Amino acid sequence: MKKMILAGVLSLLLFASCNNNSSKKTSKVIASNEKEAVVKNDIPDMSLFNLSSTWTTQNGKDIKLADLQGDVLVMVMIYTSCTTACPRLVADMKNIEERLPEAAKKHVKMVFVSIDPETDTPERLKTFAQDRNMDQDPWLFLRSSEENTREFAAVVAVNYKEINPMTFSHSNIISVFSPKGELLFQQEGLGVNSDETVQSIETAVSEM
DSSP states (O other): OHHHHHHHHHHHHHHHHHHHTTTSOHHHHHHHOHHHHHHHTTSOTTOGGGOOOEEEETTSOEEEGGGGTTSEEEEEEEOTTOOSHHHHHHHHHHHHHHHSOHHHHTTEEEEEEESOTTTOOHHHHHHHHHHTTOSSTTEEEEEOOHHHHHHHHHHTTOOEEEEETTEEEEOOEEEEEOTTSOEEEEEESSSOOOHHHHHHHHHHHHTO
């Protein structure tokens, strides 16, 4: 049921995005982005990669979510100044990564998405990653605008609310996406058994 609801949310977001761009001249888009159009044809309708938002990594590089196509994605939303739930989510992500076979890790990205982009600058994200020895593959930290962050949160069913300038309440959900951006599984809670999460990742890698 949760996957059906998320699919519906993603469908609405993508439909709105398409309507916003409908006034562009089709001929110009085809002429200038022919190669990109061919690639996009391989992306399923309910793929995360259909979102057009731009994100900045901990290294200051701007990317689209579609740039992550080809790897299994394990994604979670946190903020670096969090001292309660987020450290446990980081520990859960590390636990999942450590349980993966070395061969599988080559095809997986472990992605942290900030819910506090105003505070979590690329520099702050990089320091956060370095302090935890997570500033290398398969770890990736992303931030974007508040609007893009809310859009992504809706797709992964994460609710969050700013309590004060340094504190947010938020859902604790780890999401697994296929190499084509399709939602495969969600782990909800803190310190929960990750057997199903690890299995979903390994299965997705084996099907690549």
